[in-house]
Amino acid sequence: MSNFNLKIEKKIAILEFDQPDSKVNVLNTQVMQELASIIEELAKKSCSQEVKALLITSKKDNVFIAGADIKEIENITSSQEAKEKAESGKRILNNLAGLNLITVAVIDGACLGGGFELALACKYRVASFNDKVRIGLPEVNLGIIPGFGGTQRLPRLVGLTKALVMILSGQMIPGKVALRYGVVDKLFPQVRLIDDSLDFVNSLLEGKIKINKKKKKFFQKFLEDTHLGRLIVFSQTKEKILKKTKGFYPAPLKAIELIKRTYRGNIRKGFFLESEAFSKLAVTEVSKNLIKVFYLYEEFKKYPWVDSKIKPGPINKCGVLGAGVMGGGIAQLISCRDIPVRLKDINYRALQTAFRTAAGLFAYAQRKRKFKPHQVTYKFGLISPTTTYRGFENSDIVIEAVVEDLGIKQKVFKELSQVVSAKTILASNTSALPITKMAQVTNSADRVVGLHFFNPVHRMPLVEVIKSPETSEQTLAGAIAFARSLGKVVIVVKDVPGFLINRILLSYLNEAGFLVEEGIKIEHIDRIALKFGMPMGPMELIDEVGIDVGHKVAKILEEAYGSRMQVSRLLDKVKEKGLLGKKAKLGFYIHKKKKKIPNPDIYKLIESFPKKSISDDIAFKRMIYVMINEAARCLEERVVDNPQTIDIGMIMGTGFPPHRAGLLRYADTLGIDNIVKELEVLEQKFKTLRFKPCNYLLDMQKRKDKFYH
Ligand SMILES: NC(=O)c1ccc[n+]([C@@H]2O[C@H](COP(=O)([O-])OP(=O)(O)OC[C@H]3O[C@@H](n4cnc5c(N)ncnc54)[C@H](O)[C@@H]3O)[C@@H](O)[C@H]2O)c1
The missing domain is CATH 3.90.226.10 (2-enoyl-CoA Hydratase; Chain A, domain 1)
Known part of the structure; x- marks a missing residue:
């Protein structure tokens, strides 16, 4: 036996x-x-x-x-x-x-x-x-x-x-x-x-x-x-x-x-x-796909991103800059793991809001019996608010989560590098700005890394770790080990505008904007995405993220990638009108308690735009195929090395439906040849680079290849 x-x-x-x-x-x-x-x-x-x-x-x-x-x-x-x-x-x-x-x-x-x-x-x-x-x-x-x-x-x-x-x-x-x-x-x-x-x-x-x-x-x-x-x-x-x-x-x-x-x-x-x-x-296909996702998840829990000989240093104390939606969430998550965290903002009210939000999360965890009352008191007490850099000098890692503005971020990084110890890891939670540019203003670019959490921080399982050409392996190992200790799945990506996930996701959100411009109703676009299994529709997602935030990221990508990532005029107009999305209860939808109804004012903004008749099938293909195309481009540019990283990233970072086993697995089921042909038809029809199939896909088509073998 x-x-x-x-x-x-x-x-x-x-x-x-x-x-x-x-x-x-x-x-x-x-x-x-x-x-x-x-x-x-x-x-x-x-x-x-x-x-x-x-x-x-x-x-x-x-x-x-x-x-x-x-x-x-x-x-x-x-x-x-x-x-x-x-x-x-x-x-x-x-x-x-x-x-x-x-x-x-x-x-x-x-x-x-x-x-x-x-x-x-x-x-x-x-x-x-x-x-x-x-x-x-x-x-x-x-x-x-x-x-x-x-x-x-x-x-x-x-x-x-x-x-x-x-x-x-x-x-x-x-x-x-x-x-x-x-x-x-x-x-x-x-x-x-x-x-x-x-x-x-x-x-x-x-x-x-x-x-x-x-x-x-x-x-x-x-x-x-x-x-x-x-x-x-x-x-x-x-x-x-x-x-x-x-x-x-x-x-x-x-x-x-x-x-x-x-x-x-x-x-x-x-x-x-x-x-x-x-x-x-x-x-069933659902079961086979879920098993594939299970394996992916297990693989990425311990994926060897750095040489195992490089041992990450201990993280006993943290600093977080910016007590907004993200900074507050990150500080709360860190304190949950019993690590003291200093939370700095220039605005007292932001600190107050961050504490109120953290209190709500702790109360919920206590109600769900995740923590006992004494644990909540202890953990909550580990977050200390400040408006100065006092207490940052002995942090092992500082995560910057201030507003998405390169000038402000550079200023903060410069200040930080003068305050913290020589060993402190300096991380940015930026959505799309280059880590390299932030590293440039510090006294040691090798310890600067991107640590991109997703919103809401306590719920979204993914962290994108962004490696600039200067980031040392030691810094990378430290950032990965830290994110994993917070219970997150890590993917390491190259420092390109939008990194991996936002770059792919923005092409989809943008396309949804174009479709609304062309006459499809807001709620109908969302329904098409929901029917495929997305956790929420693209218009609802923009409202959730915040129209100001989404627009800023979209503009960064447009500037970096040109007309291929051209921001839809709809998004520009909605931003100009000052609509913010769910946080202000008004965006593409009017948000009322648990209900939301499409905002009729949106259509007035695009009244003069020519309308087209678009079938659901074409609308769906446009949104999904631009993502597949962008994902293939990311492989071409070695933003990541394999389709698995894209698939786990999209599932864990955007909620891409797990029963489809990932964006590129789904692409394989459609067939690369079909995707390329459809993209070419769309390119012809719309005369835009948005649908131009990338070389990577064209090569795959020629070789009759698939993302997975
Ligand atoms: N909101 C999201 O969904 C999301 C998701 C992932 C990443 N991010 C990124 O995280 C960062 C923060 O985003 P957010 O949504 O939390 O923004 P936010 O506007 O909610 O918070 C930013 C906070 O930074 C503070 N701040 C500004 N300058 C500062 C300074 N010099 N020192 C300290 N604090 C300062 C502001 O007072 C504000 O409280 C951005 O880079 C954003 O792109 C946002």
């Missing part, structure tokens, strides 16, 4: 899972076969009374079982194959569940997906107080549902409402929550986990303790145990899911349908229907 080690002492078997040459344990075909024969052996031993109990543990640090092997799920090519896999896994876990033994899963770390389903097939589950304990069924994130019985056993164990939340959100709960939910029966100190688990088993064997199912409170009883209650639960859950996924993700809907059909019925039938549902989902 290469994956398991079975020890039997005093009639208690301990099965240790320790997958060779791997940091984690996963359930693959070979592991499941081994497990099947161990269960068979234990079944015999239980008959002969040689064994009375079984503990299943892991030898890995902080991992019980990370889940089923995703490679195997990815390689499934037919529904039949998927069904056989689910059925065979379920058979083995059913045999585990049927053992005439006291069975206990002993969890000390990640217990996810198939791993949790294995634990659910045990009669009891215990976990350690280890912070790394995370228990859940994240299958929906891969476009599938649990296939080894999880959709049947979990609702029967913890009740309908909690199980639905766990299965539909892919939520991974810590040990204490698992105890409260009744997912685990006991928590033990990590150092005594095995000893205490053995005592637990002995007490069960001796009949000294009895574990009862958690009693349902009155309202939970009504919701789960009455026909009317269940009707309410299922219809409200479905409504919530549809609102969140906009119907693009079939897995959560299938899970609801399945659980609705099987919740109080015969579990065998439930298992059968679960395999059926799993088999349909595992072969």
